[in-house]
Amino acid sequence: MQISGFNNFKYCHHHEFHKPHHTHAKTGGHVEVKKSGTREIKVVRRVLDVNEKMARQNRELFKEKGVFVLNVMSSPGSGKTTLLEKTLDEIMPEIKCAVIVGDICTTNDADRLVKTGAPVVQINTDEFGGDCHLAAHVIEKSAGSLDLDAVDLLIVENIGNLVCPAEFDIGEDARVVVLSVTEGEDKPVKYPLMFRECDAAILNKTDLLPYLDYDRELAVKYIHQVHPDIPVFELSAKTKEGIGPWIDWIKGMMSRKKP
């Protein structure tokens, strides 16, 4: 399954910068003449308010349908897809799952995930080389092609990037960041927003620890420095070692949402 063409750039090309017909009365707004000879018009709007509004709508829809939504984020290659494959293995069919996966230009991730038996929606962000995050309207469109009544847990694999996805609410219930032991221990302090915005962190690829000089205690310390008390799951998505507490956490979060 493929959905494409949601890229902001395309939107821009089609969108003409004409004043919309249905704006509120702006002439009555706060206007001030500045010393510099310009007239200041107060706007006071969040730049991403359109995304935020769409995210709220998504959240309402997911609540109504009883779907728990998990947004999984990381740098490229930290192991999101592998973790999802193994996670689905563990919790299906007990929990009915679906996946939305954002991939810049291939269907590789979706092909891997389809094998788990879960419905998968693949989002390709287009020929510009791709967007760097999944926005709320993309999730809305993708969720529209799923039978949400038959889904309890919707997992979203975001685009591999530690900066942008942190800024874009998609209407999820929980956010998880995956960090692998082949990356620097100091990723959390370099990307504090991402680690603050997440509800749990995963330290992946622990099977490689014997071959590396990685200081896992330092990595955990940095995570907690940025986000005190956040749960950190140290595991190997490859061997499934340590995956239990992570699965229990998902189940616990899901039962907390149930009405």
Next chain:
Amino acid sequence: MRAGVLGEFILHEMGIAMQIIEIATDSIPDDMENVIVERVNLKVGKLAAVVPDSLRFCFDIIAKDTPLKGAKLVIKEIDVVARCNDCHTEWTITEPVFSCKKCKSGSIEILSGRELDIDSIEIAE
């Protein structure tokens, strides 16, 4: 404290610049013809995932074919200010350490620093 480097996440800033141009264009009063927008005043928190230089760069490129042509994007950076939920200390966070400066509690509120807001536009008289 912020991660992006000019060039690395240009796409991200492009999308944001696009939103800014839409909102700013939308804010030009309906009854004004041929306005020249001189400035767009933006507030960007230091914790926001935006690099001001990249954003200005993108804004200048894409403003060209819009009513904001030639407008200057003025970015006011906002400090990250936190308050402790336990001892109520307020302080400015300057390093990526998010626990109370005084009592070390991890239960804190971020009061500012997450902004990504258009404050106003300025039109030539």
